[in-house]
Amino acid sequence: MMKRVKAACITQTLHFLLKEDAGHDYAVKLVSEEVKKYKEQLDKNKTQYKILSEETQADGSIIMEIKKQYNASPVGNYLD
Numbered sequence: 001m002m003k004r005v006k007a008a009c010i011t012q013t014l015h016f017l018l019k020e021d022a023g024h025d026y027a028v029k030l031v032s033e034e035v036k037k038y039k040e041q042l043d044k045n046k047t048q049y050k051i052l053s054e055e056t057q058a059d060g061s062i063i064m065e066i067k068k069q070y071n072a073s074p075v076g077n078y079l080d
Helices: 024-044
Strands: 009-016 049-056 062-069
Touching: 009 024, 024 062
Parallel strands: none
Antiparallel strands: 009 062, 049 062
């Protein structure tokens, strides 16, 4: 018996939390930078992805829902 992955993606909800031991404004800036670095890393690794939502919470933290390539599997039409 043989099987192959024809297409695969993973959906994640990520919560980029504020650093607790930093001042609020600085912590919000750090979260924004962390989100930017996360996206840059996906691009650098050539990971295919689609951000389904990205919302800044009242406290300044960010919740992102993302669908991205799983390992190096083809994405098929998951990201259409």
